Each structure stands twice: as C-alpha cells, then as structure tokens.
Amino acid sequence: MHFPLGGPVPAEDIVGRDDFITSLETRLAEGQSVMLAGPRRIGKTSLAFEVLRRLKKKGFYVGYVDFFRASSKRSIAESIINSCLENRTGIRKTLNAVWDRAKLLAGSAKIAVKVEDLELSIGFPKKEMDDETFLEFALNLPELLAEKDGKRMVMVFDEFQDAGQIAGLDIYKVMRSHFQHQNKVSYLFLGSKESMMQSLFAGKKHAFYRFATVLPIPQIPEEDWMSYIARKFNERGIEVTSDYVLREIVQLAGGHPQDTMLICTEAYYTLLEANERRLSSEIVRIAYERALITLTPVFDEILDEVGKKPLVREVLRRLAIGETVYKDKNNPNNIKRAVDLLSMSAIIEKEGRGKYRFVEPMLKEYILRNY
Incomplete structure (x- = not known):
C-alpha cells in the first residue's frame, strides 16, 4: 500500500515524530519506564515498534505483548514468555516448541540446541502448571533473562488498560510487585482509553501510581504532513498542484494519522481510475467522500458501543x-x-x-x- 493503512507502519511512513521517537528510545534505554495514552489509530503501536527496532539494532532484548489479543491470565503469561524467549531462539512461540519436544527434535537442530541451553539456564514452566504460578514465572522472566545474558530489556505492553478486565484488577498489584524490583527492564505502556490509563498511573490508590513517566503524544505538524504527502505522490509520478491542496487533505482529516492516510489512499486510486496525474482540490474532495464511506462501519461500531x-x-x-x-x-x-x-x-x-x-x-x- 502506497499510503499504509490498518496497522503499524514502516519507519519511512512515520510522519513528524522522529524527535519524539528518539526521546522515547533514550528514556527506555536508560531504564525509565514510560506510559503513552491516546485513541486507537493514531500511531502509538507504530511508534513503539520503531523504538523496539532501534533498540534491538543496538543489542537490547525487546518484547511486545498486546493485551487486546489476550483472553485470560494464562494467555497473558504465554505472550510475555514467548516474547521474551524469542530474543534467544528466534521462534515466535518458543513455549509450543518446548512442550512439543518430538516436533522440536525433528526440526532444526540449531534451534533444538538453543532451547536446550535455555532450559538449562532458566528452566521452563510446565504445561500443567497452575495459572498463578505460570504468571509469576512470566513476570519474573524479563529480568531473569536480561541478567543471565548481560543485556538490558525493553518490554512494550499494548492496550494495557485491558489487563484488569481480562485477569481482574489485582493483576496490576501483582505486576507492580515484580516490576518494581527489576533493574534491567524498562516498560513502555500503551493504552487507547486515556482516562483509564491516566487513572492507573496518576491515581494515588492505583498500583502503578508514579511507576512510569507519562508523556503526551505530540501532534504531527501540518508542514510535516504536507511534505510527506507531496513526496509520496511525487514518487508515483503524480504532480501536486499547490500547497493548498496538501493543506486541504490535512485539515479535512484534522491531522488524524489513519484518516489522513485514508484520504491520500482514496485520492491515489481516484487518480488512477480517472487516468489523471495531477492532484487537485476536486480529486481531494472526491477522496474525502470515499474515505467517509469507508469509515462508515468503523463509526457505526463506535456509536453503537457508546x-x-x-x-x-x-x-x-x-x-x-x-x-x-x-x-x-x-x-x-x-x-x-x-x-x-x-x-x-x-x-x-x-x-x-x-x-x-x-x-x-x-x-x-x-x-x-x-x-
């Protein structure tokens, strides 16, 4: 997709946030935990993935857990364990490989050796282990693995406000009791429900009170959007008639990352269908109407929910x-x-x-x- 939609975007498509990414990377690398809150579809996960990519390149261990995809205390634990162990094995679901030993031995010998080494150095949770013990192992693992390998680790917990709904509010107390004693792990907490996240990290009665630095996600400057959009269209041989047209796209979307990308996408396909090579105000208006139609089921779902x-x-x-x-x-x-x-x-x-x-x-x- 020329203008990426529907998920984390590549580094070259993150617009106007390089200074913020650098700041996040520095804080996490130095051991500070950070909380970012903001609505879905504004690019939080893209920022997190880019930070993890940069840190991994520098030799850090990194992990990512999406609580939106978790369904139970056990699935949270599995996600944490797999995400941690992938740094050593290169396998996304290391636990499955360990538990299915026959399959593991029949596969790559190199991976089998890595898993054997892991088992000797840190031990592995048994499949029949009860959920509480399993979670305890998972929450200890980032620090344990970082210590064993002489690394620093950075973990991203996405949609963190959902943890309490999945596993009960006590999970925050359990997590805090483990995380506060970890010296080699930094956490980046992301959440789409801003008031819940603010309450979790700024409310004196909550377990994560003052555990992480709360940073506002900066607005993307209009000029950065305009420069990006012009470049992307020019790469496809499309002439941009004026800055006014670029500004119109940004203002119609209010600078909302996914909506801006959607209008640009619809403008691009409108140009292709019309066999045109000039981005004009007329094309932008058509693209806006098409983007609104595309967003109808999204908006209907939002309105039905509330x-x-x-x-x-x-x-x-x-x-x-x-x-x-x-x-x-x-x-x-x-x-x-x-x-x-x-x-x-x-x-x-x-x-x-x-x-x-x-x-x-x-x-x-x-x-x-x-x-």
Whole structure:
C-alpha cells in the first residue's frame, strides 16, 4: 500500500515524530519506564515498534505483548514468555516448541540446541502448571533473562488498560510487585482509553501510581504532513498542484494519522481510475467522500458501543453542531455521565471549561450528516 493503512507502519511512513521517537528510545534505554495514552489509530503501536527496532539494532532484548489479543491470565503469561524467549531462539512461540519436544527434535537442530541451553539456564514452566504460578514465572522472566545474558530489556505492553478486565484488577498489584524490583527492564505502556490509563498511573490508590513517566503524544505538524504527502505522490509520478491542496487533505482529516492516510489512499486510486496525474482540490474532495464511506462501519461500531447509554447520541449531536452540551431540560449529572463516557472512550477530549472537541474530525462530519 502506497499510503499504509490498518496497522503499524514502516519507519519511512512515520510522519513528524522522529524527535519524539528518539526521546522515547533514550528514556527506555536508560531504564525509565514510560506510559503513552491516546485513541486507537493514531500511531502509538507504530511508534513503539520503531523504538523496539532501534533498540534491538543496538543489542537490547525487546518484547511486545498486546493485551487486546489476550483472553485470560494464562494467555497473558504465554505472550510475555514467548516474547521474551524469542530474543534467544528466534521462534515466535518458543513455549509450543518446548512442550512439543518430538516436533522440536525433528526440526532444526540449531534451534533444538538453543532451547536446550535455555532450559538449562532458566528452566521452563510446565504445561500443567497452575495459572498463578505460570504468571509469576512470566513476570519474573524479563529480568531473569536480561541478567543471565548481560543485556538490558525493553518490554512494550499494548492496550494495557485491558489487563484488569481480562485477569481482574489485582493483576496490576501483582505486576507492580515484580516490576518494581527489576533493574534491567524498562516498560513502555500503551493504552487507547486515556482516562483509564491516566487513572492507573496518576491515581494515588492505583498500583502503578508514579511507576512510569507519562508523556503526551505530540501532534504531527501540518508542514510535516504536507511534505510527506507531496513526496509520496511525487514518487508515483503524480504532480501536486499547490500547497493548498496538501493543506486541504490535512485539515479535512484534522491531522488524524489513519484518516489522513485514508484520504491520500482514496485520492491515489481516484487518480488512477480517472487516468489523471495531477492532484487537485476536486480529486481531494472526491477522496474525502470515499474515505467517509469507508469509515462508515468503523463509526457505526463506535456509536453503537457508546450510544446505548442515555443522552450520549444527543451530546454528540450537540457537540457536532456547536451547541452547548448542558441544557436546562436535561439533568446535568446525566449529561456529565455521557460526557465522561465519551472522554473515556477517546471520542472527545476536553479543550477548556465546558468545551470539548472530537478526536477524529471525520466522525464529527459523519454525525452532522446522519443525526
């Protein structure tokens, strides 16, 4: 895909965040743990993958665990263990290889030797081990492996706020009890539900209070977007008629990373279909409409999820048309609950007293057209 969509992007397609990536890399390399929170589809995982790529190149052990994909305490433990051991074996699912010894011995002799060496140096959890003991092993493993091999390790925990829903809120206390004594491991915690993540790391009653430095994810400067978009189109022999056209793309998407890429993608295919080689305002407008259609199921799912609660759709409509959220006819407490839910779901964010903005401007347009 010329403009990458739907997942972590390659290093060359991360726009305007090189200084931030360098800062993250430095902090994690020096042993500081960091928390980043922000809505889905704004590039958190792409940033994390690029940091891990750079650190791995420098000789660090690295690991990545996505809690969104986990379904139980045991699956969390398996993901941590596999992610750690991959640094030694090069196998994504080392545990399966260990537990299926016959298959392991029948495969690569080199890998079999690596696994044998691992087993001798750190031991392996048994398949029949109970979930609590299994998790204890997993949480100790990053530090144990780093110590054995004389390395530093950096672990990324994506959608970290989901851990409590999967394994119960006590898992945060258990994790903290292990992590606080680790000297060779740094953690990068990512989360899409900003208010939950802020509560976890800034709330005095929560286990991870002040465990990690909380960093805001910087907005991508408009000029960086414009330069990137122009370069990508020029690489395909497409002439960009003016800076105004580039600025129009960025402003229509509100600088939202995935939505900006989507409009560019639709513009590219519109040009191909029309057999045109010039990016014009007319093409951008067509691309915007096509991008909105593509996003319809995404927006419908978002609205279905939050719209079951009282007054949520009404609050969204008021915000979209620029009305005040609080009106005399509604109970202020009910309005506040709706606003809090929308903030927690990263659909809106506070700009000032009683003022909120849509995180994704294209969702605002969708609401204006359909509600």
